[in-house]
Amino acid sequence: MKRAFDLIVSITCFTLFLPLIIITTILIKIKLGSPVIFKQQRPGLNDKPFVLYKFRSMTDERDENGDLLPDHIRLTQFGKLLRQLSLDELPQLLNVIKGEMSLVGPRPLMMEYLPLYTTEQARRHLVKPGITGWAQVNGRNAITWEEKFKMDVWYVDNRNFFLDMKILFLTVKKVLVSDGVSNMNHVTMPDFEGETQSKKPASYDH
Numbered sequence: 001m002k003r004a005f006d007l008i009v010s011i012t013c014f015t016l017f018l019p020l021i022i023i024t025t026i027l028i029k030i031k032l033g034s035p036v037i038f039k040q041q042r043p044g045l046n047d048k049p050f051v052l053y054k055f056r057s058m059t060d061e062r063d064e065n066g067d068l069l070p071d072h073i074r075l076t077q078f079g080k081l082l083r084q085l086s087l088d089e090l091p092q093l094l095n096v097i098k099g100e101m102s103l104v105g106p107r108p109l110m111m112e113y114l115p116l117y118t119t120e121q122a123r124r125h126l127v128k129p130g131i132t133g134w135a136q137v138n139g140r141n142a143i144t145w146e147e148k149f150k151m152d153v154w155y156v157d158n159r160n161f162f163l164d165m166k167i168l169f170l171t172v173k174k175v176l177v178s179d180g181v182s183n184m185n186h187v188t189m190p191d192f193e194g195e196t197q198s199k200k201p202a203s204y205d206h
Helices: 003-017 020-033 077-084 092-096 111-116 121-126 145-158 163-174
Strands: 037-043 051-057 103-104 130-132
Touching: 003 020, 003 092, 003 103, 003 163, 020 051, 037 092, 037 111, 092 130, 103 163, 121 130, 121 145, 130 163
Parallel strands: 103 130
Antiparallel strands: 037 051
């Protein structure tokens, strides 16, 4: 039932948002250049890697040594607007259509975090990752890594159709009022370094 719901909603949304996706693609090409789509390998169901799609929201500016400049410099006002409106997440509808993600589930984090999870935290990968999740509608930027992972595991143990509908409703509400989009101290999520850092704020979700 969840897979059928994911397919129906994601295909419908992709079709309805196609003009917006095309316009966003053109604007990113003009303002940020190529590539328009940011691709990165993330862990999916049972830690199986997949390629996550997002609209690019940063420039490719580098220093004299060829290293990328800090995120807060590369994130332009246009990029901030993309994130504020959650437009950068639209390409993930393709991940849902392909069956790599669900509309609702724990957010897919970095591959290098896998060996850092506790046994309990690793249970977040017993379900498909989602475009939005229980942690995203319950603090997102203000909660700690520890709290985030507890919410992810709570979702794994309590997931059902009505909970998914509630999360989707709360997500739309947060997007419309631009609630919890970014953290005042970070433009991207600070790296998770294991249990010693689990009580630090999770901040912005990539």
